[in-house]
Amino acid sequence: MPSLQKIIVILGPTASGKSDLALDIAEALPGEIISADSMQVYRRMDIGTAKLSLTERRGIAHHMIDICEPDDSFSVADFRSAASSLITEIGRRGRLPIVAGGTGLYIDSLLKPYNFSDSTVSDLHVRQQLKERLASEGSAVLHRELAVVDAEAAARIHPNDSHRLIRALEVWQVSGRPISSFQAEQTAQLPYSPLLIGLTMPREELYQRIEQRVDIMLEEGLVEEVQALLDSGVSRNAASMQGLGYRQISAYLAGETDYETAVALMKRDTRRFAKRQFTWFKRNSAINWFDKSHYREAGTLQRDVLRLIGR
Numbered sequence: 437m438p439s440l441q442k443i444i445v446i447l448g449p450t451a452s453g454k455s456d457l458a459l460d461i462a463e464a465l466p467g468e469i470i471s472a473d474s475m476q477v478y479r480r481m482d483i484g485t486a487k488l489s490l491t492e493r494r495g496i497a498h499h500m501i502d503i504c505e506p507d508d509s510f511s512v513a514d515f516r517s518a519a520s521s522l523i524t525e526i527g528r529r530g531r532l533p534i535v536a537g538g539t540g541l542y543i544d545s546l547l548k549p550y551n552f553s554d555s556t557v558s559d560l561h562v563r564q565q566l567k568e569r570l571a572s573e574g575s576a577v578l579h580r581e582l583a584v585v586d587a588e589a590a591a592r593i594h595p596n597d598s599h600r601l602i603r604a605l606e607v608w609q610v611s612g613r614p615i616s617s618f619q620a621e622q623t624a625q626l627p628y629s630p631l632l633i634g635l636t637m638p639r640e641e642l643y644q645r646i647e648q649r650v651d652i653m654l655e656e657g658l659v660e661e662v663q664a665l666l667d668s669g670v671s672r673n674a675a676s677m678q679g680l681g682y683r684q685i686s687a688y689l690a691g692e693t694d695y696e697t698a699v700a701l702m703k704r705d706t707r708r709f710a711k712r713q714f715t716w717f718k719r720n721s722a723i724n725w726f727d728k729s730h731y732r733e734a735g736t737l738q739r740d741v742l743r744l745i746g747r
Contacts, residue, residue, distance in 0.1 A: 439629075440627050440628055440629035441523060441524070441527045441533070441627055441628050441629065442527075442532065442628075442629045442630075442631070443523060443532070443533045443534070443535060443546075443628050443629070443630050443631070444461060444467065444532060444533070444534045444535070444630075444631050444633065444745065445472075445534075445535045445536075445543060445546075445547070445630050445631070445632045445633065446458050446461070446534065446535070446536040446537075446633045446635070447472070447536075447537065447538060447540075447543055447632065447633070447634055447635070447717055447723070448538060448634050448635035448636060448713070448717065449538060449635075449636075449642060449709075449710035449711075449713040449714055449717075450486075450538055450646065450649075450680075450706060450709060450710050450713065451642060451645040451646045451649050451706075451710070452538075452635040452636065452637060452642065452645075452728065453635055453728060454536050454537065454538065454635060455486075455488055455536065457536075457633070457635065457737060457738065457741065458534050458536035459488075459493070459494055459496055460737075460738040461534060461738065461741060461742065461745070462496045462532075462534050463494065463496065464738065464742055464747065465531070465532045465534075465745075465747065466531055466532070467496075467526075467531050467532035467533065467534045468496065468497040468498075468499065468526045468529075468531050468532075468533060468534065469496060469497065469498045469499065469534050469535075469536055470499045470500050470519050470522050470523070470526075470533055470534065470535045470536070471498060471499065471500040471501050471536065471537050472500070472515075472519070472535050472536060472537030472538070472539050472542040472543050472546075473485065473500075473537040473538060473539055473542075474510075474515075474539040474541075474542060474679075475676070475679045475680075476500070476501045476502075476537075477500060477501065477502070477503050477504055477510050477515075478502070478504060478505070478506045478508075478510075478676045479502045479503075479504065479505055479506070480505075480506060480661075480664070480665060480668075481506060481661070481665070481676060481679070481682070482661065483653050483656050483657060483658045483661045484653060484658050484661060484662070484679065484680070484681035484682050484685075485679070486649065486653070487501060487502075499519075499522050500515070500518065500519060500522070503518070506665055506670045506674055506676040506677065507669075507670055507671065507674050507676070509609070509612055509675070510612070510675075511609075511610055511611045511612030511613070512541050512542055512545050512557070512610060512611060513545075513611050513612050513613060514612055515542045515545060516542075516545040516546060519535070519542075519546060520546070523535075523546075523628065538713050540713065540716035540717060541559075546628065546630075547628070547630055547632075557606070557607050557610045557611045558606065558610065559606065559609070559610045561678050562606050562609050562610055562675065562678070563602060563606050565673070565678055566578070566602045566605050566606060566609075567602060569673070570598055570601075570602060575595045575596055575598055575601060576595055578601055578602070578605060579593070579595040579601060581605065582601060582604055582605055582608075585605075585608050585614060586604060586608060586614030586615060586616055586617075588614070588616040589604045589614060589615050589616045590604075592616075603615070609675060630722075631724070631744070631745060632720065632722050632723040632724060633723075633724055633726065633741055633744070634717055634723040634724065634725040634726065635725075635726055635728055636714070636725050636726070636727050636728065637727060637728040637729050638727075638729055641728075641729060642710060643707050643710075646703065646706050646707055646710060647703050649706075650681070650699065650702055650703050650706060653681060654699065658681055658685060659685055659688075659689070662681075662682055662685040662686055662689060663689055665677070665682075666686065666689065672686050672690070680702065680705055680706050680709060681702050681706075683705075684698045684699075684701045684702040684705065685698055685702070724744060726740065726741065
């Protein structure tokens with residue numbers, strides 16, 4: 437029986453230092469980094485997604501970054517397919533695949549035998565967006581939209597059945613597949629031997645880092661980045677524009693709120709997002725957690741993680 441492909445997975449909440457640790461480990465092994473961030477796949481969305489510049493990547497190969505346009509649909513199924521191919525290619529080159537990011541569903545899609553039945557597909561942000569559209573645009577508009585992407589489901593769902601209508605569109609937007617196409621059979625276990633590294637820190641310290649990151653994004657030109665996306669024709673309703681920062685700044689640019697309120701909401705929503713990430717990851721008992729507050733001296737976190745890896 438062939439041995440399983442080893443992969444390192446570095447995960448944790450936003451602003452916890454995943455990118456820096458991934459770079460340190462990739463340099464030492466050596467390895468290549470596969471981003472598991474649902475926002476960094478989009479081109480021209482750099483500041484608000486905290487993408488590393490080419491210089492900051494230290495010559496380490498990074499994958500799953502800047503692979504589609506902001507108006508494109510990109511699902512967890514798309515991620516698993518592309519990332520699985522990359523893991524195989526990186527392994528064949530004799531390098532170690534390092535998956536790094538905070539999108540829990542993306543990471544789970546690689547580690548669990550997902551069959552992508554519709555019960556496994558959910559995204560609270562997408563669902564809320566659809567509810568808001570239902571309230572403002574009406575069920576007929578959403579039903580016509582469903583008929584375009586999933587005629588079979590649209591034929592079964594009455595336009596006034598808002599719950600099933602929103603659910604069908606949520607599944608389509610998150611998975612990239614019509615809800616009518618899902619099958620119940622299980623898929624085979626994916627051929628990986630993963631080592632999971634989780635980064636954590638005291639909540640107040642993380643929240644301070646989040647607020648500092650937001651301030652830096654604004655100083656670097658996040659407002660101008662969002663304006664440029666809108667000017668280029670990217671719709672405010674695009675899934676990419678529902679991301680943290682983009683949604684709040686879009687509302688400010690539309691005159692729906694003032695700048696100070698938009699910034700406050702961005703910080704608040706990012707803190708709440710980090711809390712949800714903690715909740716998601718804490719369910720996985722296989723994660724080896726490292727508290728960043730215990731690693732103030734440069735290089736000590738990298739040292740202990742490499743020890744765990746066996747290097």
